[in-house]
Amino acid sequence: MTVRINPSILAADFANFEAELQRISTADYVHVDIMDNHFVPNLTFGLPMVERLQQVSPRPLDVHLMIEDPDRWAPGYAEVGAFSVTFHAEAAHDAVALARRLRDIGARAGIALKPGTDIAPYLELLPEFDQVLVMTVEPGFGGQSFMESTMPKLVSLREEATRSGLDVWLQVDGGITESTIAIAAGAGADTFVAGSSVYQSDSPAAQIAALRAAAGA
Ligand code: DX5
Numbered sequence: 001m002t003v004r005i006n007p008s009i010l011a012a013d014f015a016n017f018e019a020e021l022q023r024i025s026t027a028d029y030v031h032v033d034i035m036d037n038h039f040v041p042n043l044t045f046g047l048p049m050v051e052r053l054q055q056v057s058p059r060p061l062d063v064h065l066m067i068e069d070p071d072r073w074a075p076g077y078a079e080v081g082a083f084s085v086t087f088h089a090e091a092a093h094d095a096v097a098l099a100r101r102l103r104d105i106g107a108r109a110g111i112a113l114k115p116g117t118d119i120a121p122y123l124e125l126l127p128e129f130d131q132v133l134v135m136t137v138e139p140g141f142g143g144q145s146f147m148e149s150t151m152p153k154l155v156s157l158r159e160e161a162t163r164s165g166l167d168v169w170l171q172v173d174g175g176i177t178e179s180t181i182a183i184a185a186g187a188g189a190d191t192f193v194a195g196s197s198v199y200q201s202d203s204p205a206a207q208i209a210a211l212r213a214a215a216g217a
């Protein structure tokens with residue numbers, strides 16, 4: 001199975017992003033959390049920062065938008081060259097139209113679900129998305145505990161992807177460690193966001209390798 005490890009720079013030193021990005025050069029993608037203080041009760045940074053990170057990052061950017069009105073803002077992240085742009089189902093006005101727009105610009109289109117959001121209405125829309133992000137914590141903060149109660153959504157997604165022959169990436173985000181990553185991989189995830197567990201390690205590269213192994217790569 002292909003395993004992708006995407007460290008979240010939410011757990012990095014915000015005063016040293018260029019050096020912090022170099023510490024995770026063995027990752028697959030760099031996960032960038034955009035928070036607007038409205039969709040979630042926390043604020044990070046926006047488009048000009050992503051544009052600059054894009055220029056110095058050793059790996060392509062996987063942008064996770066935790067913002068209101070992604071229909072308005074998400075295309076800009078694709079336009080500055082983000083590899084993937086994931087917006088929340090709960091915030092989008094027209095998720096399918098937005099995903100098509102992101103793909104037209106040249107980014108992979110992702111849809112994210114909070115822990116309490118049902119997957120059922122989205123299963124038939126799966127061909128419209130390149131990736132689905134199942135949040136394994138309430139979005140807004142790093143360092144929270146993995147919610148195993150979200151795993152049935154991954155099982156449903158994996159079943160639907162297999163049934164319809166779709167190469168859609170199934171991502172988890174929140175509380176991913178060497179122990180929880182195996183649970184998520186077993187449920188069908190193939191793309192893993194890890195903030196604290198990577199950046200709190202003395203050796204992010206060793207931790208990325210350990211996560212990869214624990215996921216069954
Ligand atoms: C939470 C963010 C996550 C966060 C994960 O809202 O979407 O990407 O950085 O952090 P950890 O791995 O510490 O749970």
Ligand code: ZN
Pocket residue numbers: 008031032033064173193
């Ligand atoms: Zn995230």
